[in-house]
Amino acid sequence: MIKITVPATSANLGPGFDCLGLALDLYNDFYVEEIDEGLVIEGCLEEFKNENNLFYVSLKKALSELNEAVKGLKIVFDSRIPLKGGLGSSATCIIGGILGAFAIKGIEVDNDKVLKIAKTIENHPDNIVPALLGGITVAVIEDDKVYYEKFTTSESFEFIALSPDIELSTEEARRILPKNISLVDGVYNVSRAALLAMALSKGNKENIAVACNDKFHQNYRGQLIPDFFEILKFAKENGAITSFLSGAGPTIMIINEKENSILHEKLEKYLSTCERKWKMSVLNLEKDGAKINNCK
Numbered sequence: 406m407i408k409i410t411v412p413a414t415s416a417n418l419g420p421g422f423d424c425l426g427l428a429l430d431l432y433n434d435f436y437v438e439e440i441d442e443g444l445v446i447e448g449c450l451e452e453f454k455n456e457n458n459l460f461y462v463s464l465k466k467a468l469s470e471l472n473e474a475v476k477g478l479k480i481v482f483d484s485r486i487p488l489k490g491g492l493g494s495s496a497t498c499i500i501g502g503i504l505g506a507f508a509i510k511g512i513e514v515d516n517d518k519v520l521k522i523a524k525t526i527e528n529h530p531d532n533i534v535p536a537l538l539g540g541i542t543v544a545v546i547e548d549d550k551v552y553y554e555k556f557t558t559s560e561s562f563e564f565i566a567l568s569p570d571i572e573l574s575t576e577e578a579r580r581i582l583p584k585n586i587s588l589v590d591g592v593y594n595v596s597r598a599a600l601l602a603m604a605l606s607k608g609n610k611e612n613i614a615v616a617c618n619d620k621f622h623q624n625y626r627g628q629l630i631p632d633f634f635e636i637l638k639f640a641k642e643n644g645a646i647t648s649f650l651s652g653a654g655p656t657i658m659i660i661n662e663k664e665n666s667i668l669h670e671k672l673e674k675y676l677s678t679c680e681r682k683w684k685m686s687v688l689n690l691e692k693d694g695a696k697i698n699n700c701k
């Protein structure tokens with residue numbers, strides 16, 4: 406079988422709605438092979454064992470774009486990234502499925518082509534680009550193409566993901582956003598997104614803290630997540646560099662200095678007093694992106 410490993414991602418990073426994202430060292434593995442006929446899907450919930458499976462849909466789409474076909478397919482999931490959690494689980498299926506098509510047919514991966522196919526499935530590139538390439542990415546779609554820049558940040562930073570025991574689909578979390586934004590809010594976000602990208606690339610903590618603020622989505626979505634605003638405040642008061650809603654949520658992402666590891670304990674204690682059950686994962690920036698391995 407072919408093994409495809411795709412990292413979790415955190416999108417938006419505060420002000421960079423639909424354009425900033427980063428990859429984390431938490432992974433979904435997918436195993437795929439061509440079989441004589443039919444579709445066999447293992448290792449996931451019953452509701453995903455059918456032709457609407459996002460990995461399968463993405464793989465088929467890529468095969469069609471590559472003018473290729475398969476007789477049948479076996480797909481095995483080994484997932485660690487929570488579903489509908491704001492950590493890019495859908496993007497792992499999209500990128501994994503597309504890479505699966507290239508790998509099964511022995512076609513050399515072309516990142517631009519992968520992203521061109523991926524953006525027809527998910528039309529905002531802030532998860533799909535870091536899922537494919539790793540690192541921190543700024544990405545935009547112009548006409549038919551995804552344009553991006555990739556960079557990394559200070560090795561002294563860690564990323565603390567706090568995930569509550571609720572699910573929030575991206576579609577639902579997009580529906581509640583206002584259709585228009587004011588010029589004032591537009592300037593607020595665009596200036597901070599630009600500053601944040603530069604500040605992250607240089608590891609400038611003071612500028613990251615100021616830049617990582619948002620007027621487009623967090624104030625609306627945060628209201629759907631119990632204790633969201635209080636947790637952000639608690640993290641800040643206890644030395645975190647910044648924190649923000651990861652993608653469309655409900656996960657909260659904290660950027661912290663590794664040397665401020667006392668924050669882990671403080672957070673555990675604080676979260677145990679909250680209304681929902683929260684899971685904390687201390688992660689690192691993943692710099693290499695998705696990988697394909699032949700494993701027979």
Ligand code: HSE
Pocket residue numbers: 416417422423424529530531532575578579622652653
């Ligand atoms: N940027 C998207 C959103 C999520 O906030 O709705 C990830 O693509």
